[in-house]
Amino acid sequence: MGAYFSEIFLGLKSLAIGLGITFKEFFKPVVTVPYPFETIKMSERYRGHIELIEDEDGKPKCVACGMCQRACPSGCISLASKSVAYEVEVKGEMKTKKKKVLTKYDLNFTTCSLCGQCVESCGFGAVTFSKEYNLASFNKEDFHFDLLKRLEERNS
């Protein structure tokens, strides 16, 4: 009989403690961010989708070696290049040299797993992570990023 009543009493007490805790929380400030109206800044190392890095001329640093393409586990990078002849002054005389120029750098973000293998594998520091995370669309095609175009847009 004593156990019966003590259980009732202790039970009621534990319930009251719980109510006290939630009551205290009731008056604390909110911790959430009203998302579409207010966005938070991502940390420095945040790994968004990749982005090409430009050199001083505003051209992509990428030399189209294809390392990132090979490192990618999901095969979501596809790039193309063409050889462009250009003239360079070597020891006082002009020589024509061939150089690969990036013509296409597509990222299929739908399969990208944001692992960062491409950035790590790049020996030229030509790709980096963006800080973008507001990515939502009804259209699958919106996630096929043409990174070259994005670079141009950024420059202009």
Place this chain on the structure above:
Amino acid sequence: MSMLNLHNSLTTYLVLAAILFGMGIYGLITRRTLVGMLIASELILVASSINIMAFNRFTAPDPVIGQIFTLFIMAIAAAEAAIGLSITVAVYRNYKTVDTEEIVDLKG
């Protein structure tokens, strides 16, 4: 007597009770499951209650008696329902059916 003054006449209630009673009888005869028969018998009880209440309202000198009687009927009906249904459940457990004909068949 106009249609709209029916509620002040004893006969209306008696007719209503009679119809409910008839429905109860019909259900009791035609239903083939125990539960259905129980539902029908509840109708019969209600019909008799209406009768009692009607006489209580229109003829009896002390209108308390009829109400008390109806309350007793309710108590008995509740007890009857409980017992009847527990019997139904027990029958179902034993014979796997509440169909009265099949129960008879099973008994041989």
Place this chain on the structure above:
Amino acid sequence: MSGPIHIRSDETFTLNVGPQHPATHGVLRVKMEMDGEYIVKAETVLGYIHRMHELMGENRTYPQVLPNLSRLDYLGAMGYTHAHVLAIERAASIEVPERAEYIRVLMVELNRISSHLFWFGAFVMDLGGFTPLMYAIEDREHILDLMEAVTGSRLTYCYFRFGGLYNDVDDDFINATRAVIPRLRKSLKKYDALVTGNIIFRKRLEGIGPISAEMCRKYGATGPVARGAGLDFDVRKNEPYSVYSEFDFDIPVYHECDSLARYNVRMDEMEQSLRIIEQALDKLPEGPIMPKKKPKLIKPPKGDYYQAVETARGSFGIRIVSDGTKNAYRFKLRSPTYSNMSLFDEACEGMMIMDALAMMGSLDLVIPEIDR
């Protein structure tokens, strides 16, 4: 409410719990043969999000598999990548700098706490209390912020590398972590008062879902399930890997074998993880985070390698059968919840459905990890 129940089979009906059910936390299906509220027989149906990670592991090079591992268990991803890098380091004999080892332990333990916090919230939500989930998520958010600042991602980390780490931690992180620890301790006390002491909560868990030590052994259950059954088993202690042998921490063990014991184990484990984090922060040595000498292409010599780690859910093992190429010949993932879940069918027989679902919650299921 347990014990032998004599149930006639002809009065039962089949209840499909899942694949879409609030209590299964994902796409798990349990076909339950019910007699009223009692479960007569249960059969778990898996594979709704089976992705064949093992085949992917055979088709990709070792570094390429690394991000896959964190997709197994999205709540405690760090521990799974840890297992992979440890296995490859064991196989290819790569030395790991001490600083990297400490940071790894730090990260894994932080991740363990965040996983347990989320489990705590989800478990109480299974029992019908929604608010603790929100508190737990808020606390977890602080940990995720810490980990994002270091690893760059919040959920599916790809931070460990063979032989070291992707990048180093800075003083800001260390200070922030030190600041988070007392905060978490305070929260744990709050949870204790709000949930653990609550009579409704205790009544729902005490004596519910008994899993004995013998049953654990027969089914190979590990982690908090085994520790809640009185088994003193933790891979971190029993088979120390990384630098765990240098930390002073306890393994919480409860002998009640019920859901409450498993709950208590996890709640105590968070406290122990905090202790490990404190020690790791104190002992964190200076130095490089990547080895000086590291093979460019990882090609472990021919042979079998097995590496077990203690993740938030139990003993996770990776078996790599190497044939000396850059791909694994066989890449086997032994996931702890798979074994833990396999005893559910037997354990829930004769239980009421709400007790069975409470027990399912106490197993801490992450479905992608079961299905792999």
Place this chain on the structure above:
Amino acid sequence: MDLTIFNAVIAVVIAIAFAAANAAYLVLAERRGAGRIQRRPGPNVNLFGLLQPPADGIKLMTKQLMIPGGADKALFMVAPVLAMAPAIMSFVTIPFSNTIVAHSMNVGVLMIFAFASFGGMAILLAGWGSRNKYGVMAAVRAVSQNISYEVPMLITVITIVMMTGTMNLHEIASLQSGGFWNWNIFPVSMSDGFMLQPLMPISFLIFFICSLAETNRAPFDLGEAESELVAGFHTEYGSMGFGLFFMGEYANIVIGASLITILFLGGWGCPFGLYPGVWWFLLKIYLLIFSFIWIRWTFPRTTIYGLLNLSWKILIPISLFNLLLTAGLLKVF
């Protein structure tokens, strides 16, 4: 009491409007309250979220009413109405103030209980009619819960009826006018002479717990235990069928709070005996509803057997003893 047909129609319309408005804005209040407890703002866009309930209502009304295959169509359609109608009818006899009462009945307390017991039938028909195993299980749970909590509730009400000597809600509330020391929850006195009832707080507690259970509120919301039975008896209901269940549930909450206010907390009387009026009544019921919300977002759900044990092993014995002792004390004083 001059109730013409016009008045009666207006009374019913007002009751429905009151129930609907309460249902809509109590949802908002519940979500805001839950948000505050969980340290998030809750719906706060557009006039602090005040447009949320109309938006929800429009959404519910414009949705297609889906009837699952194999369901008993008639029962499926009738059940939400059956859940909603008794709740609205119960408003008729609740006195909001000394003058605002649609119809003061001599058996007002009984009437509310009678209609409350009707609610169980609606749940049963909804669960069975939708031909969903979760629905049937939840319906059986909810009904057994309703039945077992009606018993201690009625026994507790008898203590009040013994003290006040009437079953008319209006009279019960009038008897407690004057100040909080006259309220039935406090044991010391009644307006018609001195009276010592030290057991009334226990009655209040039992009644409060039972009204939580009767209205299917957490921690007793086993009928719609979303983590086990998906959504319980209204799993299959969408659009306005669900809306009616929802409105019925919130109307029941308002009725439960009103009943507690009238029976224990002095109805429309001011705690200090000043300016009695409908605002005190509304203040009291909304405070009670706040405590319902507060409780819901604090506790986990009980089990079905825990719930029945609570009723049959704790509440009913205690309420019976309470009844006996109260009767004895009434004789003494």
Place this chain on the structure above:
Amino acid sequence: MNLMDTINSMLPSVLTADGLAGIADEAAGVVFLVICAITLIGGIIACNSERLVRAVAGLAVCFVGVAAIYFFLNSPFVAMMQILIYVGAVCITIAFAIMLAAPEDNKKHGPAGPLSGPLGLITAGLVTFGMIGLGLKTEFIAIPKINMGSVKLIGVQLLTTYSMVFELVSIVLLIAIIGSLVIARHGRSK
């Protein structure tokens, strides 16, 4: 409590206090007819429906109608008890029994045999018409009331004049509880 009060107390529906004249009385008549219709429709569903759960729903509707009729018969207390006991307890018990004892609801539970339908109809018709005839033919003598039949009087008489019956009924209820427990207990033994 007199008739006017009773009619007044009949839901919010319809009436003025000075009741028996004019529009209000007509309204009461309309309401009465509606209630009769509801009762009879409920009864028909109850005894004729093929699905038992629908029959129970019909029974509940019928009981609510009967409760409203009790209002017209001057006894709101009995009306409330009617809803409380019949709808709240008996109907729900029957519905529970259906769920327990007839899980396969694809099986119809309609009238038995080809002959039983007409046979039942004839029997029920004979009984009904006989009783209606009896009711219409007989002259019932109204004796002046000696009281109003209020709830208080019911309580007093229950515990004084009819206390013996009251006790007996409680014993019957007790026996019914024990009996039904004993009968239905066998099943899941834990």
Place this chain on the structure above:
Amino acid sequence: MIKDTIKQAFLDLLPDPEPIIEEPVVEAAANDTAEDGKKKKAVKKEEPPRVNGVLECDHAAHGYDIDVQLEPGELLAAVMILDKNDFFLESITGVDWIKEKQLESVYDFSRYDFDQCRVVIRTRTPRDNPNIPTISKIYPGANWHERETHDFFGIKFEGHPHLIPLLLPEDADFHPLLKDFKP
């Protein structure tokens, strides 16, 4: 030490003590110290499949202590030894040795004790008729593991109570982890 006990028990169990020849041990040791240069040689050399027997392995190098290879017929007896010594089943998996036309089934066992000892039992069956007795009678937890192995490799576990696909679709008739599997 449980390790020695178990090793002795296995040595007693396997009828032919001859398999404990030095060669596999040497090979294992060679693996431990394998450097890049040596590895090429190892790949070039066509090694014969391993002979049945008990191997004691270096835990630091391989992650397990005792490696037993036996005939399918001896499996149940071996597992019973482990069951008696309080081992728990960690996992079961298969390996497809397509060159040798064999399917290998690998059983990992471990202990809850601080006296740590991981035991690997492997048994090989011909690829065209893979039949292995089930151990789910001894370890009920093996039920799922065996079903999974059956899914992925098509190894038939004789006597298994419920050998239907677990992770793959119910009507799957393919075995994705076989090396000749074309999706």
